[in-house]
Amino acid sequence: MPASLAIRTDQPGARIEPTIYGHFAEHLGRCIYGGIWVGPDSDIPNVRGIRTDIVEALRAIQIPVLRWPGGCFADEYHWEDGVGPRDKRPVMLNTHWGGVTEYNSFGTHEFMDLCDQLGCEPYICGNVGSGTVREMQQWVEYLTFAGNSPMADLRRANGREEPWRIKYWGVGNENWGCGGSMRPEYYADEYRRYQTYLRNLSGNALFKIACGANREDYDWTEVLMQVAGSRMHGLSLHYYTAPGPSWREKRSATEFGPDEWFQTLSRTLFMEELLDTHGAIMDRYDPEKRVALIVDEWGTWYTVEPGTNPGFLYQQNTLRDALVAGINLNLFHAHADRVRMANIAQTVNVLQAMVLTEGKRMLLTPTYHVFHMYQQHMGARNLPVALSTPLYTMGSEQIGALHASASLAENGSVTVSICNLDHEHAIDLSVALAEDRFHCVKGKVLAADRLQAHNTFDEPETVVPQCFEGASLEGSSVQLRMPAASVVVLSLC
Numbered sequence: 001m002p003a004s005l006a007i008r009t010d011q012p013g014a015r016i017e018p019t020i021y022g023h024f025a026e027h028l029g030r031c032i033y034g035g036i037w038v039g040p041d042s043d044i045p046n047v048r049g050i051r052t053d054i055v056e057a058l059r060a061i062q063i064p065v066l067r068w069p070g071g072c073f074a075d076e077y078h079w080e081d082g083v084g085p086r087d088k089r090p091v092m093l094n095t096h097w098g099g100v101t102e103y104n105s106f107g108t109h110e111f112m113d114l115c116d117q118l119g120c121e122p123y124i125c126g127n128v129g130s131g132t133v134r135e136m137q138q139w140v141e142y143l144t145f146a147g148n149s150p151m152a153d154l155r156r157a158n159g160r161e162e163p164w165r166i167k168y169w170g171v172g173n174e175n176w177g178c179g180g181s182m183r184p185e186y187y188a189d190e191y192r193r194y195q196t197y198l199r200n201l202s203g204n205a206l207f208k209i210a211c212g213a214n215r216e217d218y219d220w221t222e223v224l225m226q227v228a229g230s231r232m233h234g235l236s237l238h239y240y241t242a243p244g245p246s247w248r249e250k251r252s253a254t255e256f257g258p259d260e261w262f263q264t265l266s267r268t269l270f271m272e273e274l275l276d277t278h279g280a281i282m283d284r285y286d287p288e289k290r291v292a293l294i295v296d297e298w299g300t301w302y303t304v305e306p307g308t309n310p311g312f313l314y315q316q317n318t319l320r321d322a323l324v325a326g327i328n329l330n331l332f333h334a335h336a337d338r339v340r341m342a343n344i345a346q347t348v349n350v351l352q353a354m355v356l357t358e359g360k361r362m363l364l365t366p367t368y369h370v371f372h373m374y375q376q377h378m379g380a381r382n383l384p385v386a387l388s389t390p391l392y393t394m395g396s397e398q399i400g401a402l403h404a405s406a407s408l409a410e411n412g413s414v415t416v417s418i419c420n421l422d423h424e425h426a427i428d429l430s431v432a433l434a435e436d437r438f439h440c441v442k443g444k445v446l447a448a449d450r451l452q453a454h455n456t457f458d459e460p461e462t463v464v465p466q467c468f469e470g471a472s473l474e475g476s477s478v479q480l481r482m483p484a485a486s487v488v489v490l491s492l493c
């Protein structure tokens with residue numbers, strides 16, 4: 001069956017907030033330590049302890065926002081331990097992630113410096129599970145108050161005169177699980193209490209994000225919206241894609257066949273049902289869509305690389321992860337009227353990372369390349385698409401072989417991103433544009449000679465985008481052949 005994609009280039013919808021392309025960095029394994037932070041005395045090039053190569057790589061994808069310090073770590077983190085002279089900071093145990101000693105070398109000042117170097121918005125997740133209201137209130141005062149106060153004076157004593165500006169503030173993480181094992185009714189009340197004391201100081205305005213549901217826990221969303229919806233700006237959602245028979249029996253990141261390729265992509269598509277259903281619940285309490293759905297953890301979760309600490313969640317990243325990223329980003333665009341931020345987990349060396357490091361060396365993953373290829377969607381307006389696609393069959397299961405999204409930039413150019421999930425069949429695609437004002441089409445493709453292809457420190461360019469010459473434009477129609485197992489991005493101007 002031939003495939004077709006109709007794009008209403010004349011009917012732009014919601015803005016694709018750049019923050020949909022957000023990231024997440026936790027004190028977990030080698031994400032912060034070794035990945036981002038090497039310390040000012042390291043022989044790895046750094047600026048005030050922060051790796052220069054990482055900053056350059058993330059700037060190249062215009063990282064818009066970075067969530068920190070967790071994750072599960074956030075609900076056992078006490079921010080006061082991470083300020084002041086580094087050699088005097090208290091030490092703690094990172095009980096969630098490998099039981100390692102946390103020296104608190106990377107704290108508030110280092111994180112805010114990282115965000116400055118990256119040119120991105122900070123998104124801080126405060127501690128509800130093992131913290132106090134006072135502690136969270138004081139963190140906001142420390143960061144944002146311009147006048148004289150105990151916390152602002154402490155900040156000055158620690159070397160920062162001016163307050164920072166901080167918008168995104170999470171009130172706990174996964175409080176249904178690692179963040180305190182709370183029931184939604186209990187957390188909703190806790191959220192109300194905590195957020196009361198999160199003050200807007202010295203002209204700073206906080207965007208308060210309540211802890212949201214795990215996957216299809218729709219009751220959590222229902223209760224949160226009912227009890228606390230009017231007191232939040234955002235409600236989060238976490239969903240990870242994990243192939244395998246159960247959550248406990250995960251699978252390898254690199255050793256898989258077509259069955260697991262299919263299962264992974266099929267499970268990724270479940271994100272659509274989650275966005276629709278959580279969104280529909282939110283609509284009942286908030287038809288104006290004032291409260292944003294913030295997918296602040298998403299991505300693939302496999303077994304760790306052989307020989308690495310199971311608590312460090314270090315996994316490789318193949319062409320399959322590129323498809324997972326492409327599909328999720330397409331879905332976030334389509335739900336941009338409600339989804340205003342998303343944060344892939346996690347930036348460096350953890351889960352579906354952008355970047356992997358080994359000592360001085362660094363490589364960019366296939367997932368990174370998708371973020372690079374999709375950049376033109378950031379800040380553009382989502383366009384309605386109607387896709388007619390052949391089915392992709394594995395055993396008794398079927399999913400659409402193609403997955404697509406389109407957006408309109410302010411300068412009038414249109415970006416179309418298409419994923420071919422089918423691992424063995426190329427697909428001819430005919431794209432119909434609602435207007436015939438376009439005069440050029442350019443493209444990039446990410447594909448490889450095998451499904452398991454990935455970048456290594458010795459061969460870091462196995463999976464990299466190539467120019468895509470296979471699209472032709474005539475009037476208001478574009479013809480192209482989508483290679484099997486590929487991501488293609490077209491720019492029409």
Ligand code: AHR
Binds near residue numbers: 026070073346351
């Ligand atoms: O991203 C790894 C962990 O996954 C986070 O710490 C937690 O929030 C989630 O369960």
